[in-house]
Amino acid sequence: MSEQLFELQEKVAEIKAYLVANKMDMTGSEVAVEKAKIRAAEAEIQGILTKGADPCPGCGRQPIGMKKPAFFFVGCVSPTCSERRSRGDSVKLAVAAWNDEVYFERSEARASIVK
């Protein structure tokens, strides 16, 4: 799973780098094709990071998944449910915590930089 995730993230990074370098020389339709590839890969990434996750018990929306530096994260981005955040040492554990409605409180403010 982690290898597939890495490959997909690398693929997205490569396409983005290609667009940054060549966008001025590409037609609109060529750019659209590359952007569609990015969106498809990002959807696959989300599928991996939230595999087995139930819809949000608060709003019914599918949660998002993310790899944080120290853990995997599953949470809801709906404005009414943004405190529903679960984490685990693996995708499986983060999803299990989410499905069990075990949430953690974000201690940092809106964003923080820690050396």
Added chain:
Amino acid sequence: MATFNLINDWLDNMQENADNASDQFTIALSNTAPGSEGTPPTGDGNGILGNVTQVAYTFLSTRNITTTSSSQASGTYKLILQDITLTSTGGATGPFQYVYVYDDTVAVPVKPLVCYYDYGSALTLNSGESLNVDFDDTNGLYQVA
């Protein structure tokens, strides 16, 4: 704790020029206060990377941020970005106090700025040291409602 400051011009650029879901958002570092730049990037019409005095990135790891989600739910749009760890290897990076996020894909205007964080004091990453830019997981970099 770093304080968040939105670049006013981004309100225009995100509507007219950017594609948040697929654009490459990138970090830029500066030790010059935005208001002290020759052309302050916080001024209307000046919110581009070219108006930021950047530090050298010779020893720094990638500054490209991974986008996790760009979508709206219940009338609130959020741009969710994955945390990024900047590591200096083989030499020092900085000093810097201001951490900008800009859109590296948009060509016109060239590399528009999204926001910056004011760390509060100058910071240097010596070789082997890292800085984790921790974006909010569910509230995102910013919201539009």
